[in-house]
Amino acid sequence: MTILIPSAILTPTGIMTEHAVAFEETIVAVAPSDTLQARFPDADILEAEGPTLLMPGLINPHVHLEFSANKTTLKYGNFLTWLYSVIEEREALVNACGRECLDRTIAMMLSNGITAFGAISSHGLDLEAAAAAPQKVVFFNEVIGSQAAMADALYGDFLQRLDASKSVERPGFFSAVAVHSPYSVHPALIKRALRVARDEGLVTTAHYLESPAEREWLDRNEGEFKPFFHELLQQEYAVNDAAGFLELFTDTPTLMTHVVQAQPTELEALSRAGHTVIHCPVSNRLLGNGAIDLDALEAHELTWLTGTDGLSSNYALDLFEEMKIALFMHSETPLLPLARRLLNSVTVDAAKALRLNCGEIAEGKAADMLWLELDHTPSDDTPLHLLLQRYPFRRIFIDGISPKG
Template identity: 45%
Template sequence: MKIVAAKWLFDGETVQSDRAVAFDEKIVALGAPEELKAEYPNAKFFELDSRTVLMPGLVNPHVHLEFGANTTHLKFGDFMQWLESVIAHRDELTEACKAGCYKRQIDAMLASGTTTFGAVSSYGKEMRACKAAPQRVVFFNEAIGSQPAAVDALYADFELRLEESRTMASERFIPAVAIHAPYSVHPVLIKKILKNYGDLPLSAHFMESPAEKAWLERGEGPFKPFFENFLKQTAPLCFPEEFLQLLKGKRALLTHAVHADEKQLRMIAEDGHTITHCPRSNRLLGCGRMKLEKVEELQIPWLLGTDGLSSNTSLSLWDEMRAAVMMHCNAELENISLELLKAVTSRAADALDLPVGRLERGRWADLIVAPLPDDPESPGQLPLQLILHTKRVEHLYIQGEKHV
């Protein structure tokens, strides 16, 4: 057993001072350092520098690894230009992203403190790299395809990938399901997947771009020639509300929701879904700003994800938090900083139904030690200063085992 004592500790909800955590694979106790030393006299005791923060490992619920070879291949600034560039370079980028590319992304997330991530996979090529990752991985096998004649073939491909991931299942590798988006997955395919695999963790992209909103709500906009030319499809598959109705009774992670209107957000709130916010991806693809104040008013839980390197420049949640602080410029700084730390720890763990994300007895000992340039003078400012200055972590434990 180990005891780590810290002047500053974030437990997943609040900032505390002069506390310690006792743990082996799981957290055994949280308390005053001297009390834990007396209770567990044989434990190895470590006292951290006052310019560090002990906290739960970070949870990134939405990351794509398949296009991790991208640097300057893809066009940013407009969602449709980006999508067309993805289609043009898809084969080149997926071929370039072999096992070493996946490992580099996984290692980069580890170095920045991510101990759990949700890998959204369209092809399954990164499955074995994710299985071998030191982190806890929720592996979202993604379904995509809107052609009615191809539903059976699409389902067979999806099921093959999902069943392969289920043969690898463990406490650290959790098979899951992703529905790509309401504009790109036929409702019959969605119904079939949810009927047979609706008990698994579920993710979907939802109302990401102005183009998606115009197409789904009015059958107009830049998606119209795209679907007519590429797929011979002249109308959207379903309205946004119909898509949400298909998910009723499930607890889904809905990624983006930048262009969800109040009615759709109320449906999300009533049905108990969670929104995964990806501010840097939204900015680079010209999607705009998620209405965070409305999401919070409706008490919808929200998380923070990095998306993938096809629409971002790093998979660091610290980089994502810094961007969110700047994007939501009307939010009170201390409040949004604390909420962002919750979004990447306790709230994300709750949404994925995983016993991590909080420093409390019985949870897996997934812990990180994040450095600060100086001992902060104000506990209220600690979350903000942590977000502004952290790039890498000093120490990282997964199930009590030290990895950094």
């Protein structure tokens, strides 16, 4: 048993002082330190000089690992420009990101306080690295393919990758299902993948209404996607429209990523079906997709999370950086309340959406925690300072242990 005595604890509602945490793999109790030391007299005591804060480990709900070799290879500023560069450089980037690159990327997340993540896997090339990660991992096996003639083969490949991920036997690793997007997956393939997810009780995710180009293609079969699909697939029409895509997920609450271009009717449909939105501020900016309206999400009672996306559309897998960018991106939203909502979006809310028993300093939760050294006495403004100042970690804990890496 260990008792950690911080100056303050970050909770979903604010800052709690004069409390300590007793933990092993899970958090056993949260109470005043004298109470815990009397209850557990043989416990190891962790206490530091100077002000410190204990907070939940961060949860990155949406990251692509397979293109982590990218730094300056891909082109930014417009979604289709970026997509063409991905297609052109795909083989080189995948070949450049072997196990060492993947391990380095996972270690980057850990060094940034990310103790759990949702990995969107298109090809399964990241499975071994994700399985060996110190973090908790929800491993989303992705289906993609808009041509009906290829549906059987693509579905078979998806099942093989899903079975491979299900063969991983370690605590904290969970197989899941991803549907790429409305424009890239035929409805027949979506239905089959979602049936598997429902039958097996797997978490699901999808990209939805990320770019203006997607909006125009789904609505009118026009815009920048028209020559893209004509040239590459000889396809003249979108295989889904925005509303029809959502209808396929009616009985499958899903983590819908981006949602930048959604209209009020679609936000209402997302809310009615119990979906969750994942906001990726840096990726949206780099690909020229605009900024999501967080206030509109909340007006429709939609839970939203914050994710990094992958290094194909980001420069770092760093949720503190992502939250800081969001503070400035959403300039019309009051600052301190937004900081608190952002912190919840990568802790307690992300844990609930990914069905993980962590994300909160509370009895019975996994002891996934960040112990930070502050330069000030904790106050009600500390959630904002956490995003602006980037305080150093004294210790990172996953299941009560400080992992290597």
